[in-house]
Amino acid sequence: MSKSASIKKDKLIKDVVTYVLLAIFLLLFIFPVYWTFITSIKIAADTFTSKFLPFLQFQPTLKAWLGQMEVTENFKALLNSTIIGISSAALATLLGSMAGYALARFRFRRVRNIDIISWFLGLRILPPIALALPFYALIASLRLLDTHLAVILIHTAFFLPYAVLVSRDAFRSIPIEIEESALVDGCSRFQIFFRIALPLIAPALAAVFILTFAFSWNEFLFAFVLTDRIAVTMPVYIAGTVTTVGVLFDILSVRAMLAIIPPVILGLLVQRYIVSGLTMGAIKG
């Protein structure tokens, strides 16, 4: 066999191994979501079987979905999660981009920039449970338990470091010259920040907003501790579902799907920014 033929054969084997391995892993990673979805379109009796091909093995039905459309608690939890997610994402993005701008464009002397950045990054190791206890006491003393505001306040505090570090990275990647010439032309720092710098990093900012929204949407511990009936978010609500619904797996699956669809769609929209978002800018994506 000639050398080039053997290289080709070598490549073919590697390709086959690659595709086979990838196919196996894709199946494994898609399995839980797929299984939940098909369970949501089964009749109750079928949910205890391993039938997994709709139409071929079982007759799909929208019964559970339509039934859940009439449960007002579902919509209340979805609405609460949306309100809390949008508010804390907006607050974190605003405060975070301001601080990110300061860290990207100015030099701080008494406490150096790198120390401020490390401080924000260091907040990441604080265990949520250590904050949950005193925060609960604080919110209780302010008589704010079971309000949207309580959850918005803590979510913003907890996800703000992400917004700071990711937007700092974004500001550093745009040329400073435009801002400098605007400064010479007599623009104030605020005008420069809001009219020039922010629009330039709009895509990154949108990603920060969406990722913070998704973090808030999925957060459980704080929301669980702080809410009871009125301001319950989707994770708190569906955690309660486990005890109230029991083994009504079709209903359980509909609610799980309702909880995962919004953040998954949003996450896929901003996938380009996910790496820096998840590592708080420690690694460029």
Add this chain to the structure above:
Amino acid sequence: MRHERIKYFFLLPAVLYVLALAIFPLLTAFVNSFTDIRFGSTKATFVGLTNYIKPFNDYRFYNSLYVTLILTVIAVPIELGLGMLLAVLVNRDIKGRNIIRSILMIPLFVSPIAFALMGQVIFYEGGGGINGILKDLGLPPIRWRSDPLIAKFTVVLSDVWMWTPFAFLITLAGLQAVPRDLIEAARVDGASEYQVFKNITLPILTPVLLTILFFRIVDTLRLFEVPFTLLGGGGPGIATETLTVYIYKIGFRGFFFGEASAVSFIYLILVAAIISVLFQAVRKFYV
């Protein structure tokens, strides 16, 4: 640069916000950890180090420490290894890379609670999920949630499903930053694929892998949702009672805020120690 004062206007809101809503409560908790304060009561007496000594006489504290560490030690290497493998595969010249990347990204956006709910079906021992498939194949059922040892495995499996994509995505981004011409030049000079990986790819990837380790260890040490919800408060018994579940029970079931705060600080010190030891060890190894 000019405008020296204005920089504080940009920075301080975020700093003050975090100080007020995260650091201040944390300091309160630190003060509380030396008292016998219980939520709802106004009386609090100084009790010295009692709250810090008490856990060390409680077998459940040791148990939660053990559970937390063992889950971390098992789950994180699997996530890192599997994530690297997937990244290397996807980084090859393959068709449909973007769609594969998107699909593998989905678990990152599934909240642990939603996964715990999905787990009710998937890990149902009477059939329906995995056990249903096993039954069709003529295999015995697995006691996913009722066997103390297997329950730990269930938690690991859940964590691997949710977080391997994290390791995968970040390693992939790191691999794509490795200059192609450098690798090609090495290959032309006769370097084997293994040599290229060891001498070029791995050194460039090291900070990336350390970042993954940092975030994964920090997050696995605070594991809460799956043991708490899927396994009914860290069950069976206390087989999956992690530190966070343990502290939650002291703090929010018993409302022993002082004691729970003390355990939180022991836990915080532990996390900080593990992270710094890790970085020292790894630095020595690579530099």
